[in-house]
Amino acid sequence: MYDSLQKLNEIPVFHFFSEISQIPRCSGNEKEISDYLVRFAHERNLEVIQDETLNVIIKKPATQGYEQGPTVIIQGHMDMVCEKNEGTIHDFNKDPLKLRIQDDMLYATDTTLGADNGIAVAYALALLDSTDIPHPALEVVITTEEETTMKGALSVDPSHFEGKMLINIDSEEDDKLLVSSAGGxxxxxxxxxxxxxxxxxxxxxxxxxxxxxxxxxxxxxxxxxxxxxxxxxxxxxxxxxxxxxxxxxxxxxxxxxxxxxxxxxxxxxxxxxxxxxxxxxxxxxxxxxxxxxxxxxxxxxxxxxxxxxxxxxxxxxxxxxxxxxxxxxxxxxxxxxxxxxxxxxxxxxxxxxxxxxxxxxxxxxxxxxxxxxxxxxxxxxxxxxxxxxxxxxxxxxxPEWPYNPDSALRQLFEKVYFEREGKEIEVIAVHAGIECGIFIEKIPGLDAISIGPDTFDVHTPNEHVSIPSMLNNWEYFLAVLKEMK
Structure with a gap:
């Protein structure tokens, strides 16, 4: 049972999720959150790029022993769908989200939570902030306007990337690997x-x-x-x-x-x-x-x-x-x-x-x-x-994201999951727009996968995310990175 936001925020992933929940980030209004990400990188002496559409790319060198591993692109989007219950006094242009815990779920109060896709941002920030998590060289890209126009991903300059493996963190089902999605x-x-x-x-x-x-x-x-x-x-x-x-x-x-x-x-x-x-x-x-x-x-x-x-x-x-x-x-x-x-x-x-x-x-x-x-x-x-x-x-x-039967990245995720859980992970496709298809078109030979914790009722004021699932998915993510020597 998780009974305190204060205690939950002692965990880095939840600390950063709480922090970005104070910042307006409706689709089309991402300037403040984009600038926050740039400051975050500068404060940690990390290489950062902010492009004309406010996409942010942050690069972090490999930790010791992982210098020869493949460069990995970590990807998500910074914007959220902003909906509230009728009669709720909340200005998404300036008011912070009011987080609350109910049982083992995290909600906002009478508004969308922004777990879609604040989860990706929180994971990325916790990883970039860490000093003790082993990982290969990272290229973190957080895009804009995913929820409305896909403008951010569509405008990304592929010359900024060396990586040929992309881990998208915009899926909404734990214990599943998303390998294909619809175009739109x-x-x-x-x-x-x-x-x-x-x-x-x-x-x-x-x-x-x-x-x-x-x-x-x-x-x-x-x-x-x-x-x-x-x-x-x-x-x-x-x-x-x-x-x-x-x-x-x-x-x-x-x-x-x-x-x-x-x-x-x-x-x-x-x-x-x-x-x-x-x-x-x-x-x-x-x-x-x-x-x-x-x-x-x-x-x-x-x-x-x-x-x-x-x-x-x-x-x-x-x-x-x-x-x-x-x-x-x-x-x-x-x-x-x-x-x-x-x-x-x-x-x-x-x-x-x-x-x-x-x-x-x-x-x-x-x-x-x-x-x-x-x-x-x-x-x-x-x-x-x-x-x-x-x-x-x-x-x-x-574009749609077609299934790749020869994906080495999928095979690595399957291997790590089996070693952790003792069973096969479920591989799924989804009828939703995931930015993987756009990046695959931009970067020849890119191998992609999407993961994420159990999230419910997204795009509604009842949106909520499972706290245990968010932690479990985070540990799974780190276990895969640890294998990428």
């Missing part, structure tokens, strides 16, 4: 807003879908959890068959790679039909509780009358386009792997909808371990956009 990209559909003045005899209401669990759009896409944006599309379409209303504002989801838990739509609705609307909302809550009884039993729809009213609203045409896009954009599992039982091969997550001054933005995350299917899903979404006369953009296209 992001799509952005922009619906231009045509406005009209507020309608006489109409009231403003906010429709909300709440109570969903959400989760990582790669790791947990096979859990069939409810997607708030797809649900609100269905609800609005159903309402449009019985009532005349227009949308005034819509927002939902926090990141394209997180299954959206909540959505809020403000609509202008006829005053005389409010009772019928309320009855319809109750029917929808009952319907959703039935549909998602297993995956999201707490889902509900909420209707709230707005005291003031917006001076304008979307035109009927714009309202129709929003509803149509949310209804028709592909979402969820598209294909299952025929090679690895239970592995999702291709999926898409409609992750974010937001209203700007000129347009409604819908962002989706497409994943596949088969490149052609990744692009087929993308073209399906493009056709939806074109049929609605909307702008469609593809960004952050990153």
């Amino acid at each position: 990209l992001q799509t952005i559909l922009e619906i231009p807003i045509i406005e009209e003045t507020e309608r006489a005899g109409y009231e403003s209401f906010t429709l909300s879908v709440k109570g969903l669990i959400g989760g990582h759009s790669g790791i947990e896409i096979d859990q069939e959890r409810g997607n708030a944006l797809k649900i609100i599309g269905r609800l609005l379409y159903d309402l449009s068959t019985d009532f005349s209303f227009v949308i005034q504002q819509i927002r939902g989801g926090m990141a394209s790679n997180a299954i959206p838990r909540e959505v809020f739509v403000t609509i202008a609705f006829p005053e005389g039909e409010v009772d019928s609307l309320q009855e319809k909302i109750q029917i929808w809550t009952n319907t959703l509780k039935n549909e998602f009884a297993i995956s999201d039993p707490d889902v509900f729809v909420e209707l709230k009358r707005e005291e003031g009213s917006l001076s304008t609203c979307f035109s009927e045409e714009t309202t129709r386009k929003v509803i149509t896009a949310l209804m028709l954009l592909p979402n969820g599992i598209q294909n299952m792997s025929m090679e690895l039982k239970g592995l999702v091969e291709s999926s898409v997550n409609v992750g974010v909808v937001d209203t700007t001054k000129t347009s409604i933005i819908i962002e989706s995350d497409v994943r596949s371990s088969v490149k052609s299917r990744k692009y087929a899903i993308t073209e399906q979404s493009r056709l939806v956009a074109e049929s609605l006369d909307c702008k469609f953009t593809v960004t952050s296209d990153y």
Whole structure:
């Protein structure tokens, strides 16, 4: 039992995890954490490079007796998904995470924990800070914007590296070796807003879908959890068959790679039909509780009358386009792997909808371990956009990580695990975007593996990591380095 953060922080890995938890590091806001890593290296007289996208590379010479060993690249990302529970007062741009222990798990309080991928940063810092851990020459690279655009890894200059072995620490299952992952990209559909003045005899209401669990759009896409944006599309379409209303504002989801838990739509609705609307909302809550009884039993729809009213609203045409896009954009599992039982091969997550001054933005995350299917899903979404006369953009296209049957690095990890545990380690592939594929494309002949401790509910405010697993995985990692003479 771990009952004190103070005692836990006496362990180097947890000390550094706690330290970086004080620093803002949402995707796209990594300057402060990047500068912290540079200072860390300077204070220890280690060679450090900070590039234009704020990636940080820190190099440490081999310890005595390991000078002839292979140079090893240690890799993770410094950014995190920033989500919080509704009503939580927390500014991710300046407020530290409030860590807490529950049983043998480490949580943040009402926010994401950032174990994805603060674990990699903590491991790397503890290793770089050490004076008694045997290891070969190290090239630690901590990238930016992994959770949003993969911009950091995509922009890394491969000439900075000598190593041909890469250990990525962005996996989320202990006692398993990750050897392959999906490629992915992001799509952005922009619906231009045509406005009209507020309608006489109409009231403003906010429709909300709440109570969903959400989760990582790669790791947990096979859990069939409810997607708030797809649900609100269905609800609005159903309402449009019985009532005349227009949308005034819509927002939902926090990141394209997180299954959206909540959505809020403000609509202008006829005053005389409010009772019928309320009855319809109750029917929808009952319907959703039935549909998602297993995956999201707490889902509900909420209707709230707005005291003031917006001076304008979307035109009927714009309202129709929003509803149509949310209804028709592909979402969820598209294909299952025929090679690895239970592995999702291709999926898409409609992750974010937001209203700007000129347009409604819908962002989706497409994943596949088969490149052609990744692009087929993308073209399906493009056709939806074109049929609605909307702008469609593809960004952050990153490659899949193919399985390497001849990986010497995998064999070394398997050997060390067997010697420690007396059994074979499970080798897995994952339906998530891991930066290994990008580095393999950049560095010819690179051999890669990914490890990490048991982490749960990532990309949600319930994110937590197993403390014993974090320590066990750390010791396993060090045992492998010790073998690399």
